[in-house]
Amino acid sequence: LFKKSWLVGAAGRLAGVPHTAAAVVISSDTPRSFKYRMAARHLVDSWVLNSTAMLADFVAPLAGADRRRVVVVPNGADAPVRQRSREQVRAELGIPLDAPVLGTVARLARQKRLDRMVDVVARMPGVHFVAAGDGPLHDELSAQARAAGVLDRFHLLGNREDVGDILGALDVFTLSSDSEGMAAAMIEAVAAGVPVLTTPVAGAADVLGQEPLAGRIVPPDPAHIAAACSELLVALREPHRADAIHAACLRAASHFSTSRMVGGWEQVLTLGAAEYGRRHQTVGLAAGTPLPDGAAA
Numbered sequence: 001l002f003k004k005s006w007l008v009g010a011a012g013r014l015a016g017v018p019h020t021a022a023a024v025v026i027s028s029d030t031p032r033s034f035k036y037r038m039a040a041r042h043l044v045d046s047w048v049l050n051s052t053a054m055l056a057d058f059v060a061p062l063a064g065a066d067r068r069r070v071v072v073v074p075n076g077a078d079a080p081v082r083q084r085s086r087e088q089v090r091a092e093l094g095i096p097l098d099a100p101v102l103g104t105v106a107r108l109a110r111q112k113r114l115d116r117m118v119d120v121v122a123r124m125p126g127v128h129f130v131a132a133g134d135g136p137l138h139d140e141l142s143a144q145a146r147a148a149g150v151l152d153r154f155h156l157l158g159n160r161e162d163v164g165d166i167l168g169a170l171d172v173f174t175l176s177s178d179s180e181g182m183a184a185a186m187i188e189a190v191a192a193g194v195p196v197l198t199t200p201v202a203g204a205a206d207v208l209g210q211e212p213l214a215g216r217i218v219p220p221d222p223a224h225i226a227a228a229c230s231e232l233l234v235a236l237r238e239p240h241r242a243d244a245i246h247a248a249c250l251r252a253a254s255h256f257s258t259s260r261m262v263g264g265w266e267q268v269l270t271l272g273a274a275e276y277g278r279r280h281q282t283v284g285l286a287a288g289t290p291l292p293d294g295a296a297a
Contacts (some may be wrong), residue, residue, distance in 0.1 A: 006035050009043025021046040021269060025075075025181040026111075027054045027202035031061050041065050046273035048265070050075045051182040051203035068274040074206065075182040076261025079191035079249070080164030089162075089169040093130065093155055100127045100233050102197075103170040105163055105185040106177075108135030108156070113199075115144055116176040119222035122148045124230065129153065130170065132160040167192045172232055176225065177201050182256075190214065191252040193245050195236060197228055207256060213241050214248030 005022045012020040022044045031040045040047065040062055047070045049058060059070055090097055102120070106112045114131060118141065121129045131141075138156055145154035160166055167173065173189035175198035180186075182203025189196050190207060196215035198204045208215035213235055218228040235241070268276045 003035075005039040005044050009039050013043060019046065019269065019272060020044050021048060021273070024049045024054065024058060026179055027051070027057065027181060028179040030057050037061055045069060046071070046268055046276075048073050048268055048273070049181070051206060053202040053205065054181060066274070068277055071268060071273045071277045071280075073261060073264035073268060074256055075184050075187060075203070076256050076258040077184040077187040077191065078253075078258050079193075080167060080188055082164040082168045082192075083162065084165045084168075086169050089165050093157075093169070095128050095130075095155070095169070100124075100172075101130060101170050102127060102172050102174050102229060103130035103132070103166065104174050104176070105132045105160075105166065105188070106175075107133050108137040108141060110137065111178055113176045113178050113220070114141055116220070116222050116225060117174060118144045118148050118150065118154060120174075120176075120226045120229065121145075121150045121154055123222060123226040127153065127229070128155065129174075130155045130157060130166065132157045132163060132166045134158045163188070164192065167194050170194050171236065172197055172229055174225070174229070175199060175201065175204070176220070178220065180204075182207065187252055187256045190248050191256075193249050195232060195245065197225065197232055199225075207252070209248065209251060211244045211248055213238070213244035 009020050020043070024047060031037045049055060049070065049072050051074065052072050055070065055072065059067060087097055095101060106114065108114060108131070117129050121127055142151065142156060145151040167189055173186070173194045173196045175183055175186050175196065177199060180201035180203060183201065186196055186198060186204070186207055195213060196208060198215065198217055199220040200217050204217050208217065216228055216232060218224045
């Protein structure tokens with residue numbers, strides 16, 4: 001991002017563009033280099049993060065910068081359309097209707113750490129895992145699943161247009177990444193009524209809230225993920241689970257819809273980050289959240 005912000009910010013200044021804005025979408029993308037810090041201070045007017053959890057690490061290297069130019073507009077996503085039944089999708093994938101199914105929607109890239117899920121499936125006899133998405137690690141993950149003896153339960157589907165149908169076939173949505181911003185796929189899963197189990201990436205706590213049946217955050221190792229998946233699969237049999245998941249769906253629709261995200265961005269681009277932040281002085285799940293007074297800047 002620092003190259004883009006440096007080049008586009010400089011071009012904007014030379015062209016007399018009145019307002020430049022940059023989106024930071026992954027928690028590991030912080031202004032550690034000199035060029036990135038210079039762009040943050042002098043070339044980009046508004047920095048928009050997609051999770052409050054990213055604020056402290058992003059502003060820490062920016063001593064002397066105007067902290068009012070850093071705001072949060074949470075990611076937004078809506079529940080994908082479902083066109084086929086759970087039974088139809090599982091039949092297509094060759095998964096028994098009564099089998100526990102974990103799954104995700106993700107690029108098959110190193111950041112997503114789907115290698116952890118190979119180990120998780122190996123620790124959970126009878127459990128299937130489904131990944132919708134493609135990427136450079138497809139062959140490597142297939143080889144790992146084959147070596148672990150779980151290739152018949154580890155389904156790499158490639159890119160799919162029917163994400164809503166895939167989510168409908170899952171019991172638990174998993175996010176095993178090392179780093180994220182606020183994962184849109186996780187928001188989609190919650191909005192679709194699928195419980196989420198995730199590593200402690202940025203944005204997870206904001207999206208999942210406090211309802212354990214709607215989602216859980218676990219340490220990023222296969223043993224903890226497998227144990228938590230087993231516990232969640234048992235908990236989903238509880239009679240009040242439908243109420244908890246319905247509440248999570250409503251919360252996702254309220255706080256993390258596409259329309260709310262677009263509205264936040266429109267305000268940043270028209271008002272500028274400083275004015276936008278002044279108008280949104282709440283912390284947490286607001287459409288935008290200014291940098292807290294106690295954060296380093």
